[in-house]
Amino acid sequence: MGKLIEQYEQRFSELLGAKHTFAFWKGRVALYAILKAMGITAGDEIIVPGYTCVMDVNPIKYLGARPVYVDIEPATFNIDVNLLQEKITSNTKAVIAQHTYGYPCDMDAIMDIAGKNGVPVIEDCCLALGSKYKGKTAGTFGQAAYFSFQWNKPYTTGLGGMVITNDTKLSEKIKSLCINEMCQPFRKEVIMLWTQLIVYRLFIYPKTTAFAQAIFRYLTKKGVVVGSSSITEFKPVIADDFFKAASCVQGRCGLRQLKKIEQNISHREKMARLYDELLEEKGWPIRQYDESMMQPIMVRYPVRITEKNKALAQAAKAGVELGSWFECPLHPIETPLGAYNYEPGMCPEAEKASNEVVNLPLHPRANEKTVKRAVEFITKFTPVI
Numbered sequence: 102m103g104k105l106i107e108q109y110e111q112r113f114s115e116l117l118g119a120k121h122t123f124a125f126w127k128g129r130v131a132l133y134a135i136l137k138a139m140g141i142t143a144g145d146e147i148i149v150p151g152y153t154c155v156m157d158v159n160p161i162k163y164l165g166a167r168p169v170y171v172d173i174e175p176a177t178f179n180i181d182v183n184l185l186q187e188k189i190t191s192n193t194k195a196v197i198a199q200h201t202y203g204y205p206c207d208m209d210a211i212m213d214i215a216g217k218n219g220v221p222v223i224e225d226c227c228l229a230l231g232s233k234y235k236g237k238t239a240g241t242f243g244q245a246a247y248f249s250f251q252w253n254k255p256y257t258t259g260l261g262g263m264v265i266t267n268d269t270k271l272s273e274k275i276k277s278l279c280i281n282e283m284c285q286p287f288r289k290e291v292i293m294l295w296t297q298l299i300v301y302r303l304f305i306y307p308k309t310t311a312f313a314q315a316i317f318r319y320l321t322k323k324g325v326v327v328g329s330s331s332i333t334e335f336k337p338v339i340a341d342d343f344f345k346a347a348s349c350v351q352g353r354c355g356l357r358q359l360k361k362i363e364q365n366i367s368h369r370e371k372m373a374r375l376y377d378e379l380l381e382e383k384g385w386p387i388r389q390y391d392e393s394m395m396q397p398i399m400v401r402y403p404v405r406i407t408e409k410n411k412a413l414a415q416a417a418k419a420g421v422e423l424g425s426w427f428e429c430p431l432h433p434i435e436t437p438l439g440a441y442n443y444e445p446g447m448c449p450e451a452e453k454a455s456n457e458v459v460n461l462p463l464h465p466r467a468n469e470k471t472v473k474r475a476v477e478f479i480t481k482f483t484p485v486i
């Protein structure tokens with residue numbers, strides 16, 4: 102298993118041009134490893150966008166640190182850089198730059214502000230594998246970056262995470278944590294994950310996604326399948342087996358996915374352009390970004406509508422794959438926001454986006470027909486202009 106994971110890490114390093122790479126059981130575990138290796142501890146503050154997944158905030162809380170939320174700017178859903186400086190205090194120990202939906206953050210501004218304050222930047226590339234900012238790949242700007250390979254991510258190994266860094270000192274600390282503190286996945290969960298990947302390959306297509314997701318969530322609650330998140334992860338309390346290594350199943354699957362990564366990326370670009378074209382024909386707003394600055398590789402195509410919940414309910418019945426994230430500033434909607442230091446009203450743009458944004462599929466199984474169907478479906482609703 103060691104060799105296989107090393108090979109996977111090596112191949113990922115080559116793809117991103119990174120010196121050091123570490124594979125983990127999940128993306129959130131990868132973030133935990135970075136923060137712990139940076140020495141984050143009680144009383145420290147970590148800056149995050151107020152439009153993310155709660156699983157991304159858990160590692161901060163697990164270490165006793167405090168998440169400090171910055172609102173987003175509405176076009177790319179990324180940190181509004183105009184609000185960043187005022188959130189930095191003497192306790193700030195890192196800024197997490199999340200490249201939301203695949204749009205790269207304004208990295209010049211983030212690196213500049215963080216640099217002036219002597220604060221390291223960690224890039225959350227979980228939704229942005231291959232995106233570029235001014236010709237440079239997302240994940241290669243900050244002190245470290247992390248990726249996720251969960252079901253909805255740029256490629257999937259069922260669950261999975263990766264850290265990349267060019268900082269040798271940081272990488273030595275991560276290595277030492279892996280040797281001394283990391284646990285191995287249980288054989289039972291690896292077998293379950295392997296079975297789930299087979300089921301996914303055979304049966305999960307855009308038309309069956311909503312139905313499959315409902316069954317998957319039910320089975321996760323019953324503990325019959327390996328879910329993306331266990332019930333205990335909706336509280337900011339670390340489980341004994343949280344800091345977990347990647348399994349051979351993930352390594353093997355990841356290597357297979359990396360062989361097809363160029364096709365995956367060009368497919369996403371092509372399908373995103375088709376959404377632009379079809380939505381524009383219908384008079385709908387399309388992606389807004391400065392093409393001279395960024396080349397986003399989108400994980401999903403976000404669209405703002407006035408009746409999000411109605412659309413989600415109807416999509417499930419119509420067999421249209423429609424994503425809901427992010428449902429609230431710390432997805433999902435069940436998150437006890439107060440326990441994560443989020444007070445309603447802290448990030449108004451993020452709250453507005455949470456109420457309006459649904460996302461459309463771009464993954465390799467979503468073909469032109471899927472895109473046309475998704476556009477036909479979503480344009481029955483009212484866009485937010």
Ligand SMILES: Cc1ncc(COP(=O)(O)O)c(C=O)c1O
Binds near residue numbers: 129
């Ligand atoms: C932006 C973002 N970062 C990090 C994560 C955590 O990734 P993982 O589910 O692999 O732990 C998620 C959750 O899916 C996410 O949406």
